[in-house]
Amino acid sequence: MASFQLKKGADVFDCDVFGPVKKNGNQIGAWTTSKDNKIVINQTNGSPLTFDVTWKFNSDNHLCLSSGGNQIIDFHNVGNRPVCGARTAVLLTKPDKGAAFTFELRGEWDLDENHNLSFTINGAKSTLDGFIDDPLGGFVYHFRNKKDITQESLLAFVGKWQVNNSGAAAGALIMDFVYSREDGSEDKFTLPKSMIINRANNQLLYQYDKNNETFNIQIAGLLKISKDFEITYTIDRQVSGSGAERLTSTTFTLGAVFNKPNLSGDLELTIKKTDGTAGSTTLTIGGNFTAMLGANQLQVGYSFSQIRSGNTINTVFAFNGTLNIAHNGQVQFTFEKSASSQLSVSISAENIQLGSARANAALNLKTQDGKVVGIFGLFGVSF
Incomplete structure (x- = not known):
């Protein structure tokens, strides 16, 4: 049996x-660790012995x-x-891994x-070279024995995701x-990179490369976008196999602007800074x-879908703005709110079908010289 000596x-x-x-x-007892990370030998005679050590x-x-x-x-x-592993x-x-004996260490x-x-125990700082990866959206840190990479440990922290205020201010x-500690207090990890939306499923995704490998945190949730491009995302609650909560549901809202030329x-929506x-x-x-x-005009919008609990959820929302014809005769959409005071983007001829004036005024546009033309189709939708 492997052992170590304390004096x-x-x-001895x-x-x-x-x-x-x-x-x-x-045999005179058994050892464990105290809450201040000392080794304690609990002797069979009832007298404990403590040892200052470094981990x-x-x-x-x-x-x-x-x-x-x-x-x-070692x-x-x-x-x-x-x-x-980790608990609180x-x-x-x-x-x-096959034995029952476990000891605990506490640190920052x-x-x-x-x-x-990094893990700092009584002032002694260690650095674990590993990676964050979790398809269920939690914060799970993996690290491997570099002498035998088949030996892997997972540190799962229980908590919630929230937007970093400094990052949000910069757009x-x-x-x-934000994770929970044993004493009920909280601390946090800040991810180094910005999140993206996984366009394959429209779920929040953190993705990065390290040591020639790609890692992901796929954070499932419900995406909503308002007509003024306010993005709201509600992160799903996650539980462990035992039913214990591992990820708390949270919701965040961010302003965004449309910056595409067409x-x-x-x-594509760009997050707004605090100055707009x-x-x-x-x-x-x-x-x-x-x-x-719409009631008074034809509205431009966007349609997207998400997979939620095995079901496809389709979302359609309209943009806040108006269709009009520019001086060059091209149909365009002018947003009421944008990164600049006014943003107009063109609609290609292949995406709109024009003809004579329509009886429904909501389907008509007026050219710069006053001629009225009717819309018979827009983005594959016929009217």
Whole structure:
């Protein structure tokens, strides 16, 4: 059995990695960790012994223990198969995945711009070289034993997603993951990059490359867009296999502007800065431009779909603006709200069918010289 030694005065304690402790060859108790990350030997005589130690992960993502400034064991290098997990931001370590014995460590977690996760225990900072990846939209950090990449640990944090205020002010969709600690307090991880919309399913997506691999956090939720391009996204609640909540449902709303030169292809909306100008993040929503007949005029809009609980949800919304004919004779749509004081975008001839004036005035446009023409089709919709 793998073990490490701790000393107190002239006494030497042989600690098995699975908990039992011997002194002079006789078992005298078992070790565990305290809430301040010391090792505690609970002796069978009822008298506990405590030891100040240092816990750190090395550059191979191995958890190591030191005492008196000297490393006394690398838990990943003694013939076992350790595995780590997390519960309420407490690090849980099994010296072997097949054994029941587990010990706990508490510290401060941080995420850097390279998607490395640091863990500081009593002032000793370690850096885990791993990745965030979760198809269910939570914050799950994976790291592997670099000496044997088949050995992988997952740290799942419980919490909620919210928009980072500094990012939103700059017109970027940067997200914070606010997670719960053991004592009920909260802390957060800020993702280094901006979110996008996965145009294949119109769900929120965080995607990045690291060490020649691509990783994703697919955050399922309901997307809504107003006629003035206000984007609202309600993130779905997620539960674990045991029914415990792992992701709280939250909703955020951001203003956006239409910045395309025409009404073709996918809808592209750029997040607005706090001053109302276009920011740095553009979201692409997969779908089709469409038309619908309003009470007083023909309206331009957009149609998109999402898969929700196995069902396809179709959404159609109209833009706030008017159809008109420009001086060059081309039909255009003028938005009432845009990145500039007024934005007009052209509609290609293949997307509109014009003819003689219609009896329904809502289907008519007037040219610059006063001639009235009728609309018989727009974006594949006939009228």
